[in-house]
Amino acid sequence: MSDWTEKYRPTTLSEVRGNNKARDKLEEWARSWDDHRKAVIVHGSPGVGKTSAAHALASDVGWPVMELNASDDRQADVIERIAGEAAKSGTLTGGETGRRLVVLDEADNFHGNADYGGSREVTRVVKDAEQPIVLVANEFYEMSQSLRNSCETIEFRDVSSRSIVPVLRDICRREGVEFDEEALKAIADSTSGDLRSAVNDLQAVAEEADRLTVDDVVTGERDTTEGIFDYLDALIKEEDAEGALRGSYDVDETPDDLLNWIEDNVPKDYEGDELADAYEFLSNADRWLGRVRATQDYSYWRYASDNMTAGVAASRRGDKDGWTRYGPPSYWSKLGRTRGARDTRDSIAERIAEREGTSVGTARREIVPYLESMTHHCKNRDLTVTMAAAYDLDAEEVSFITGSGADTNKVESVVEDAQERTEAVAVEHSGTAFENAVRSSEADDDPDADGDDAAGTDSDDAGTRSNGSGGSNGQATLTDSSGQSESARSNAAGSDEAGDRERTDDAETDDDQSGLNEFF
Numbered sequence: 001m002s003d004w005t006e007k008y009r010p011t012t013l014s015e016v017r018g019n020n021k022a023r024d025k026l027e028e029w030a031r032s033w034d035d036h037r038k039a040v041i042v043h044g045s046p047g048v049g050k051t052s053a054a055h056a057l058a059s060d061v062g063w064p065v066m067e068l069n070a071s072d073d074r075q076a077d078v079i080e081r082i083a084g085e086a087a088k089s090g091t092l093t094g095g096e097t098g099r100r101l102v103v104l105d106e107a108d109n110f111h112g113n114a115d116y117g118g119s120r121e122v123t124r125v126v127k128d129a130e131q132p133i134v135l136v137a138n139e140f141y142e143m144s145q146s147l148r149n150s151c152e153t154i155e156f157r158d159v160s161s162r163s164i165v166p167v168l169r170d171i172c173r174r175e176g177v178e179f180d181e182e183a184l185k186a187i188a189d190s191t192s193g194d195l196r197s198a199v200n201d202l203q204a205v206a207e208e209a210d211r212l213t214v215d216d217v218v219t220g221e222r223d224t225t226e227g228i229f230d231y232l233d234a235l236i237k238e239e240d241a242e243g244a245l246r247g248s249y250d251v252d253e254t255p256d257d258l259l260n261w262i263e264d265n266v267p268k269d270y271e272g273d274e275l276a277d278a279y280e281f282l283s284n285a286d287r288w289l290g291r292v293r294a295t296q297d298y299s300y301w302r303y304a305s306d307n308m309t310a311g312v313a314a315s316r317r318g319d320k321d322g323w324t325r326y327g328p329p330s331y332w333s334k335l336g337r338t339r340g341a342r343d344t345r346d347s348i349a350e351r352i353a354e355r356e357g358t359s360v361g362t363a364r365r366e367i368v369p370y371l372e373s374m375t376h377h378c379k380n381r382d383l384t385v386t387m388a389a390a391y392d393l394d395a396e397e398v399s400f401i402t403g404s405g406a407d408t409n410k411v412e413s414v415v416e417d418a419q420e421r422t423e424a425v426a427v428e429h430s431g432t433a434f435e436n437a438v439r440s441s442e443a444d445d446d447p448d449a450d451g452d453d454a455a456g457t458d459s460d461d462a463g464t465r466s467n468g469s470g471g472s473n474g475q476a477t478l479t480d481s482s483g484q485s486e487s488a489r490s491n492a493a494g495s496d497e498a499g500d501r502e503r504t505d506d507a508e509t510d511d512d513q514s515g516l517n518e519f520f
Contacts, residue, residue, distance in 0.1 A: 004203045005196050008171055010056045016049050017167050017195065018159030023053055025154050030061050030132065033099070039126045039133035041107070041148065043140040044156030045227065047196035053156070054103045054134045063101040063132070100131055107135035108142040123147045141328045158193025161185065167195065168202050172212070179212035186217040228253060228261055229326050235262070235313055236269045237320035244313035248305055255304050259285055260329035262308055268324050274317045281311025344400045351391045368401070375402045378410050388418035389425075 010016045013023045022042075029040050042050045051067075058065045107122070123146050126133060135151065137143055168184045171177075187205070191198040201217075209216045231251045235244045251258060259282065266278050285307035292300045349364040356363065375384040378398075388398050395415050399406035 004171060004175075005199045008167075008174075008199065010049070010052050011059055013053065013056045013060055016053050016056055018163035019044075019049065019053070019156045022154050022156045023056075026053055026057055027060065029152055029154070030057055030063075030101075033132045036152075037129075039129060039135060039151045041135045041137060041140070041143070041151045041153045042156060043108075043137040043153065045158050045193060046138055047191075047194035048156045048159055049195060050136045050156050051103065051105055054101065054136065057134075058101040058103075061099075063099050065101050065103055067103040067105060069105045102129075102131055102133045103136065104133065105136045106138070108137035108139045120144070120146070123150050126150050159195045160193065161188040164188035164191070164193075164195055164198050168198060171199065171202060172206070175206065177206045177212060178210070180214060182214045183212045183217050186214050190217070228258075232261060232265050232326050233324070235309060236266060236316070236324075239313050241310035241314040244309040245306065248309045255285075255301050255308070256289055257329075259289065259304070259308050260331050262312060264329045264331070265324075265326045266312060268326065269320050270315070274315045277315035278312045281307045281315060284311070341400065344397060348391065348393065348397050348401065351393075355391065371401050372403070377404050378402050378414055381414065384414050385417045385421060388414055389421040392422070393418070 013027055016023045022044075026040070026042065029036075042054065044050055055065060055067075057063075104122075123144065126135075126147065127150055135143075135147075140148070140153070140155075165181075165184050165188050168187060169179070169181075172179045172184070183205075184202075187198050187201050191201065202212075205212060205216050228251060231247055234247055239247060248258065253261065263279075263282050266282075267275060270278050285304040288300050288304035288307065292298055292304070345364060345368065346360070349360050349368060352358075352363040352367050353360045356367070358367070371387060374380060375387060378384045384398070384402060387393070387401070391397075393401070393415070395406045395411050398404075398411050398414055399408075402411070404411050
C-alpha cells in the first residue's frame, strides 16, 4: 500500500487545510516576488503542511521546484547547490515566467561552523538570490537573527481537529474505508494538530480493520513536543508546581536553555515579592547546573528542573490574565553580538598557551587580563611592542588587549615595531647562515673571479720561476724539506705580521662595530 501522506499531498494551495491566512500570504509573496525579491521563511510545528504548501504554490504559479534538505551530511554541498540554483536567472530551465522555486527544508538545522557551510553563508546566498527561495523550519528561533531579518516570515499554526477531520473523511471515501465519525475525531484529537501524523494513524488503523471504529483507534497519548511559548504561558500563568514540572518533560530544551527562557520572560508577568521568590528558585537552579558542569554528574539536572519549573510556578501569587509577548533569551543575542570579540580573545589565548606551555583556559582567564591591565591604551609602549612581538599579534588583536582603536596610529606603529623586532631576533639567531648565503651569492654573480685569480697566480709563479733561475726553465729555485721556497716563507711570515697589526688597529679604532663583527 502506498504512503497516503504522499498520495494525498495537496497539489494546489486551495487544498492546504487549516492555515488559510498563511497560505494566502505565501501566494501573495510569490506573486509579488519581482517587486521585493526576498526569500521567505515558512515555520511552524512538524506536520502542519509547510513543505506541502511550498510545492502546491509552485504548482499554482507554474514554477519548477528544486528541493534541498539542510540535514544532509555535507551542508557546504547543500549551500553550493542552493547558490547555484538561486543565481540562475535564465529561462531555459525555468517555468513560464523564467522562475523556479528553491525549497530548503529543515533550514533550522544549519550550524554556524564554517566546516559545514553555516547559516552565515546561507544568509549571503539568500540576499544575492536571483530566484525565489522558501526556507522551511520547525524552530524559527533556532535560525540566526541575521537570516531571519533577511527574509519575510510566515507562520503555519497547528491544524485544528475540525480541519483535520474533513481531510480524514475524504481519504476514507477515496480508499473505500468504512468509518465511524467518532473514530476520525479521536484520531484528530490525539495528534495535537499534526495533520501528517493523523493521516499516518488513519492508514495504520485502516490496514487492520474492515470498519473504522473508536475501539480501533489507539487512544494512548502521542509522544509530542510542546512548544516553548505555550509552556512559558502555562508555567507563568496557569500550572501549579506539579503541573509545571510535568509539562517541562515535553519541552525540547536542555535545562540550561530552559533556564534562560524562563529567566528572561518571568519579569513580564511577575513583580514584587513573587518575582523575588522566582529569581531565588532560578538562582538555585543555576547553582545545580554549575555542579553538573563541574562534576559531569547529570543526575543533578533533576534538582535544577525542580527549582526552575515547580519553584517558579509556586512563586506565583494571584491570577495572571491576558496575552504576553514572550521572546527568546537576551543572552543568546548577546552571544551573537560578542561573537567576533570572543573569537579574537580565544585566538590570542591559543597563541599565549602554546608559547607559555599552559592551557588555553588558563591563558584566557589569568594571562590575558594581566596583559590588558599592563598595556592599557598602549601607555607602556615598550611592553606593548614586546607583547605584540612575542605573541605575533596583529592590529585587531593589539586593539583588543589594549583597548585602543585598531586603525589608530598608536596601534599601527606598535605592530610595525613589533614586526621589526621579530625580524631582528630572527637575524640574531641565524648564526652565519646569512653570511654564507651572501658569499655564495657573490660568487655566483662573478663567475670570472676564480679564473682571474688563477691567471694572476700563474703569472706570479712564472715570474718567480724566471727570477729564481736566471733563465727560462726556473729549476734553480731553492726549497726546504717541505718543498716551500725560502722567499715564499719569508713573504708569508711578513704578511701574517702585517695582518695581525691591521686586525689590532681595527679593533682599537672600531670598537662600536664589535657586535656586528661577532655576528659576521
